[in-house]
Amino acid sequence: MMADYLLFATERYALPILQPLAQALQAAGHGVHAWFADGAASARLPEPVRMVGLREAVALRPRAVFSAANWVPPFVSGAKVQLFHGFNVEKRDDARGHFRVRGLFDLYCTQGPATTAPFVELAARHRHFAVVETGWPKLDPLFRDDDGAAAALRAPADGRPVVLFASTFTERLSAAPHLFEAIAAEVARGDRYWLLTLHPKCPPALFERYRTLEGPNAAFFETEQLVAAQRAADVLVADTTSVVSEFVVQRKPVVTFRNRAPKPHMLDFDDASALPQMLQRAFAPTPELQAALAAYADAIHPLRDGRASERVIAATEDLLAGRLGPLRSKPWGGRLRALQIRRELGYWGPGG
Numbered sequence: 604m605m606a607d608y609l610l611f612a613t614e615r616y617a618l619p620i621l622q623p624l625a626q627a628l629q630a631a632g633h634g635v636h637a638w639f640a641d642g643a644a645s646a647r648l649p650e651p652v653r654m655v656g657l658r659e660a661v662a663l664r665p666r667a668v669f670s671a672a673n674w675v676p677p678f679v680s681g682a683k684v685q686l687f688h689g690f691n692v693e694k695r696d697d698a699r700g701h702f703r704v705r706g707l708f709d710l711y712c713t714q715g716p717a718t719t720a721p722f723v724e725l726a727a728r729h730r731h732f733a734v735v736e737t738g739w740p741k742l743d744p745l746f747r748d749d750d751g752a753a754a755a756l757r758a759p760a761d762g763r764p765v766v767l768f769a770s771t772f773t774e775r776l777s778a779a780p781h782l783f784e785a786i787a788a789e790v791a792r793g794d795r796y797w798l799l800t801l802h803p804k805c806p807p808a809l810f811e812r813y814r815t816l817e818g819p820n821a822a823f824f825e826t827e828q829l830v831a832a833q834r835a836a837d838v839l840v841a842d843t844t845s846v847v848s849e850f851v852v853q854r855k856p857v858v859t860f861r862n863r864a865p866k867p868h869m870l871d872f873d874d875a876s877a878l879p880q881m882l883q884r885a886f887a888p889t890p891e892l893q894a895a896l897a898a899y900a901d902a903i904h905p906l907r908d909g910r911a912s913e914r915v916i917a918a919t920e921d922l923l924a925g926r927l928g929p930l931r932s933k934p935w936g937g938r939l940r941a942l943q944i945r946r947e948l949g950y951w952g953p954g955g
Contacts, residue, residue: 605632605633605634606633606634606665606666607633607634607635607636607663607664607665607666608628608633608634608635608636608665608666608667608668608669608681609636609637609638609655609660609663609665609667609668609669609679609681610624610625610635610636610637610638610648610652610668610669610671611637611638611639611640611668611669611670611671611672611675611676612637612639612640612643612646612670612671612672613639613640613641613642613643613672613673613674614641614642614643614672614688614803614804615642615643615646615803615826615827616688616802616803616826616829617643617671617672617688618643618646618648618826618827619741619744619826619827619829619830620671620686620687620688620739620740620741621637621648621669621671621686621740622648622649623740623741623743623744623911623912624669624686624740624912624915624916625637625648625652626912627740627912627913627915627916628912628916629651629652631916634653635651635652635653636652636653636654636655636659636660636663636665637652637653637654637655638654638655638656638657638659638660638676638679639654640657640948642803642804657676657948657950658950658952660676660679661678661679661680661950661952661953661954663679664680664681665679665680665681666681666682666919666923667681667682667683667684667919667923668681668682668683668684669684669686669915669919670683670684670685670686670708671686671687671688672688673688673703673705674705674707674940674944675707675708676944676948677707677933677937677940677941677944677954678941678944678945678950678952678953678954679954680954682709682710682919682922682923683707683708683709683710684708684709684710684711684712684915684918684919684922685708685710685711685712686712686739686740686915687712687713687714687718687739689844689845689848690714690718690739690845690848690849690903690904691717691718691845691848702718702721702722702725704725704729704732705936705937705940706731706933706934706936706937706938706940707933707937707940707941708732709731709732709733709922709930710732710733710734710735710918710919710922710927711726711732711733711734711735712735712736712737712914712915712918713734713735713736713737714736714737714738714739714903714904715736715738715901715902715903715904715905715906716736716901716902716903716905717902717903718903719734719736722734729931729934730930730931731930731931731932731933731934731937732930733922733927733928733930735914735918735921735927737906737911737914737915737918738904738906738910738911738914739904739911740911740912740915741830741849742830742849742852742904742909742911743909743910743911743912744830744831744834744909745830745833745834745852745853745909746907746908746909747909749830749831749834752828752831752834753831753832753834753835754835755831756798756822756824756828756831756832756835757796757835757836759796759819759822760796761796763794763795763796764794764795764796764837764838764886765795765796765797765798765835765836765837765838766789766795766796766797766798766836766837766838766839766840766882767797767798767799767800767832767833767835767836767838767839767840767850768782768786768797768798768799768800768839768840768841769800769801769802769829769839769840769841769844769846770801770802770805770841770842770844771802771841771842771843771844772801772802772803772804772805773843776842776843776844776861776863777805777842778840778841778842778859778860778861779801779805779809779813779842780809781860781861781875782840782860782875782878783812783813784875785875785876785878785879786799786816786840786878787816789878789879789882790816790818790820790821791820792820793819793820795820795882796820796821797816797820797821797822798821798822798824798832798835798836799813799816799817799821799822799823799824800823800824800825800826800828800829800832801813802826802844803826829846829849830849833846833849833850833853834853836850836855837855837886838855838856838857838858838882838885838886839855839856839857839858840857840858840859840860840878840881840882841857841858841859841860842859842860842861842862843859843861843862843863843864847859847862847869848899848903848904851868851896851899851900851903852900852903852904852907853900854893854896854897854900855896856870856885856886856888856892856896857869857870857885858870858871858872858878858881858882858884858885859871859872860872860873860875861873866895866899867891867892867895867899868892868895868896868898868899870884870885870892
């Protein structure tokens with residue numbers, strides 16, 4: 604049965620999460636629409652996705668709303684499905700971070716056992732949402748044909764090893780201000796090729812600094828190309844960003860600068876001058892490191908078939924058909940948040 608679905612985002616980094624799902628919905632013959640707010644308001648997904656505004660989204664009456672944000676517009680009709688905008692990287696405690704339940708969603712599509720188990724416990728306690736482990740749509744292109752996107756990013760390396768640098772925007776956790784000189788020295792040396800990116804919320808001055816490194820030994824790219832860059836790179840240099848977990852799913856080594864919660868699969872360091880030595884270790888991983896990478900990858904995202912988007916759609920249909928069991932009404936906190944969202948958006952009209 605053909606139906607209309609709505610994709611929702613508040614930041615540009617959500618686009619690579621939603622695009623594989625849009626393609627899967629289109630392949631199944633459904634109508635796909637997108638409403639982007641806040642930091643994603645000027646962004647677009649490729650046609651035939653139809654971009655809509657607030658009132659059009661309400662009038663659409665979609666079968667489901669898929670959100671890659673912390674919230675979802677509750678006055679739009681349809682099942683509210685949480686896709687997550689990243690992995691749990693322990694930037695905050697669980698009650699304020701990845702496992703915060705806001706009373707807005709009907710279904711949480713989890714990435715792997717490390718997130719499924721806590722959400723299943725929360726679902727049993729609250730009983731107003733369901734949980735299905737589907738894998739993460741953003742990573743679908745890591746495990747299937749990407750139309751040469753990764754190969755194109757890697758081509759300028761001309762056979763050299765490729766290093767990816769990515770950094771969070773959270774000031775106290777960001778490696779970007781601290782590692783610039785060390786990365787610049789590595790780029791100048793030229794024995795490896797660098798792919799450079801920053802979180803869209805990083806200060807413009809940082810973007811300007813890192814863009815100066817572009818040349819025969821490095822390229823700067825936007826967040827929409829992040830998945831292709833992860834596939835193209837051999838080693839990641841980062842900090843406390845969920846890109847670390849995304850990269851590890853491929854079982855490739857990661858070098859982290861002052862990670863908030865360093866783990867055995869990371870090569871963590873706190874002195875920028877040690878970057879060359881850390882890279883050397885990453886490009887010659889020990890059996891112990893390789894085993895730690897594999898164990899962590901299996902815990903956070905064991906599914907490697909590139910079909911998370913299809914599982915998200917199937918889980919949503921199971922929810923709508925009642926196969927995931929009855930759900931309680933949303934709690935008072937969720938209804939209060941719904942009123943706050945209306946106020947923030949300036950919308951007091953009827954729901955869909």
